[in-house]
Amino acid sequence: SAVISQKPSRDICQRGTSLTIQCQVDSQVTMMFWYRQQPGQSLTLIATANQGSEATYESGFVIDKFPISRPNLTFSTLTVSNMSPEDSSIYLCSVFSGTGGYNEQFFGPGTRLTVL
Amino acid sequence: QQPVQSPQAVILREGEDAVINCSSSKALYSVHWYRQKHGEAPVFLMILLKGGEQKGHEKISASFNEKKQQSSLYLTASQLSYSGTYFCGTPPRVGGGSNYKLTFGKGTLLTVNP
Incomplete structure (x- = not known):
């Protein structure tokens, strides 16, 4: 199993500012996902973060808007840049962890973002 | 391609049964089922693999029809704790890292009343 924590749990931000969301996993994982x-x-996948390489973004999401860092195998950050009210959402970090021969997806508790 | 779930919502009384469906216009290699309670993160329920293999740890059952490109989740003798939104997720194709890039359906809201 995997236990995931996220910071902050919620935030209210002003239009035009940026927020960085942190994700910490209790075990080493190759891929971390941001939804x-x-x-x-x-749930909509934003990007996949691999340690030691550039994140891979899904259609409709770009690095300038959602820069991601993955400095090690247990940690990642997602930044929501130049925010607008349309960015108000819950942002979830996720990993897969194998047990019993299959991989189960675990989600963090989420960061509830409100942009005014 | 987002899988299509039906129904969008269902209301049950405790002890009643429900079926939630998930279908895709593309070939399905696996189907993942999750339940999300209000204000909480989604929780894994089950994965169904091509060839009929099922993996999960909840007392629920599901089917996977590869030919019809659909999966169904069967909730029998429902309990209050079954309430929540159920999502199915499908990978774009089999193999490698792409198998983890799930596309989720819009969800089915299940409400179980006493």
Whole structure:
């Protein structure tokens, strides 16, 4: 299993500012994933963060808007840059961890972001 | 390609059964099921693999029809704790790191009342 913590748990930010979200995992993992979940909506993958290489972004997400760092195998940060109210969402960090021969996806508790 | 879930919402009384469906217009290699309670992170329920293998640790059952490109989650004798939003997730293709890039359906809100 994997235990994931995120900081901050929530924040209210002003338009045009940036927020960096931290994700810490209790075990070493190759890939870490960042998801966005708008209120009452599904989970949308933003990017995959691998240690030692550039993050891979999904369609509709760009590095300038969502820069990601992955300095080691247990930690990653996601920055939401130049925020607008449309960025108000829950941002979740996720990893896969194998048990019993298959990989189960674990999610962090999320960071609830409100942009005014 | 986002999988399609049905129904969007269902209300049950404790003890009743429900079926939640997940279908895709593309070939499915595996289907992952999660439950998310309000204000909490999604929690893994089950993974169904091509060939009929199932892995999970909840007392629920599911089916995976590769030909029909769909999966169904069966919730029997529902309990209050089953309430939440159920999501299915599918990878774009089999193999390598892409197997972990799940695309999730829009979710099915299940409410179990006493």
